[in-house]
Amino acid sequence: MPIELNNDEAPRRWTAEQLKRRRQRNVALALFLGGLVIFFFVVTIAKLGGNVAKRPSYGAIDTIEQVHSIAHIG
Amino acid sequence: MSDSSITTGKAIGSQTMPDIGMAAPADYFELLKPRVMSLVIFTGLVGLVVAPGTINPIIAFTALLCVAIGAGASGALNMWYDADIDLKMARTANRPVPSGRVTSGEAFGFGITLSVGSVLTMGLVVNWVAAGLLAFTIFFYAVIYTIWLKRSTPQNIVIGGAAGAFPPMIGWAAVTGSVSVESIALFLIIFMWTPPHFWALALFSSKDYAAAGVPMLPNVAGERETRRQIMLYSILLMPVTALPVLLGFAGVIYAGVTAVIGLGFLVFAYRVWRDAEGEYKTARQLFAYSILYLFLVFSVLLVEQGLGLAAPLRAVIVL
Numbered sequence: 001m002p003i004e005l006n007n008d009e010a011p012r013r014w015t016a017e018q019l020k021r022r023r024q025r026n027v028a029l030a031l032f033l034g035g036l037v038i039f040f041f042v043v044t045i046a047k048l049g050g051n052v053a054k055r056p057s058y059g060a061i062d063t064i065e066q067v068h069s070i071a072h073i074g
Numbered sequence: 075m076s077d078s079s080i081t082t083g084k085a086i087g088s089q090t091m092p093d094i095g096m097a098a099p100a101d102y103f104e105l106l107k108p109r110v111m112s113l114v115i116f117t118g119l120v121g122l123v124v125a126p127g128t129i130n131p132i133i134a135f136t137a138l139l140c141v142a143i144g145a146g147a148s149g150a151l152n153m154w155y156d157a158d159i160d161l162k163m164a165r166t167a168n169r170p171v172p173s174g175r176v177t178s179g180e181a182f183g184f185g186i187t188l189s190v191g192s193v194l195t196m197g198l199v200v201n202w203v204a205a206g207l208l209a210f211t212i213f214f215y216a217v218i219y220t221i222w223l224k225r226s227t228p229q230n231i232v233i234g235g236a237a238g239a240f241p242p243m244i245g246w247a248a249v250t251g252s253v254s255v256e257s258i259a260l261f262l263i264i265f266m267w268t269p270p271h272f273w274a275l276a277l278f279s280s281k282d283y284a285a286a287g288v289p290m291l292p293n294v295a296g297e298r299e300t301r302r303q304i305m306l307y308s309i310l311l312m313p314v315t316a317l318p319v320l321l322g323f324a325g326v327i328y329a330g331v332t333a334v335i336g337l338g339f340l341v342f343a344y345r346v347w348r349d350a351e352g353e354y355k356t357a358r359q360l361f362a363y364s365i366l367y368l369f370l371v372f373s374v375l376l377v378e379q380g381l382g383l384a385a386p387l388r389a390v391i392v393l
Contacts, residue, residue: 014094017096018094018095018096019094021095021096021097021098022094022095024098024099025095025097025098025099025102027099028099028102039136042132043132043133043136043199046130046132046133047133047199
């Protein structure tokens with residue numbers, strides 16, 4: 001929305017063209033940032049290598065061997 | 075309908091309207107010098123493909139993306155600093171900064187942000203050798219060439235042309251993590267190609283450069299000397315282009331193709347040398363041919379490597 005100022009001089013407005021270009025810049029920036037998020041996610045997966053979703057995290061029991069070893073000790 | 079003027083903040087009473095600028099996304103893209111970026115991406119790709127070893131395709135894409143963004147950042151910083159002389163040249167007067175669509179500060183901030191981002195991303199995702207080379211390339215183009223050499227010496231593009239020669243080295247380093255004699259050879263091809271290419275442009279744009287006060291060789295040493303230098307550097311370019319064959323990472327196809335197109339380059343350069351002063355048709359032809367020449371040299375390297383045909387010439391001769 002254009003801003004109008006209440007004062008003795010003639011009010012100044014941003015032109016429709018200025019507002020349109022600002023919106024275009026904002027959309028482009030949003031798309032760029034969204035693309036950057038996706039890009040960093042894909043690159044992270046690539047750097048971590050294959051089967052990243054199946055890898056046991058530190059301290060978690062995810063493998064049969066770990067379960068058996070703990071059960072044996074218990 | 076468009077309004078190309080930037081509304082300045084004007085105090086009215088006690089309130090000031092902030093500027094919101096007139097730049098469209100396309101103007102910011104133009105700051106990156108897209109045509110230069112395409113050449114940079116291509117030569118970087120060739121360096122990456124020709125390098126020994128393997129690389130994850132996503133990491134390879136990241137490396138090329140960072141090279142492209144880094145090159146674009148250099149272009150934006152160049153446009154920031156050279157806005158005053160760009161305004162005086164017909165070829166560049168309509169660029170985003172001299173035309174007022176993008177402010178000087180916006181161009182600088184854009185360039186710095188992309189520079190830092192591309193170098194950091196290259197380092198974190200690819201390796202720090204490639205990132206270091208990219209950082210040096212940006213520094214070399216923005217500081218050494220744009221701020222120092224361009225306005226102070228007619229040898230500006232001879233030395234400054236090194237900035238455009240780094241991308242194949244960066245692509246090579248992205249795969250191997252190092253600099254090698256072979257990657258330096260690729261650097262040298264572009265480095266020796268740059269003077270005849272840009273001096274051909276300077277010949278037929280000499281009036282523009284004179285108006286802007288840029289000491290290009292035709293304006294400082296005269297047309298005759300410039301034409302002679304073009305011929306000399308073209309002759310020097312030939313053995314440099316043969317380096318991939320001599321070093322053993324290019325084969326018979328590369329040798330044959332570069333011999334033929336190299337002869338063409340010499341013919342065009344000779345015609346520029348022998349042409350009359352004030353005649354620029356041959357200079358325009360050499361300029362156009364030089365772009366095709368570089369594209370073909372690197373294309374043949376790419377095709378040879380891609381098809382597994384880069385058998386060293388000495389092996390073929392022995393057989």
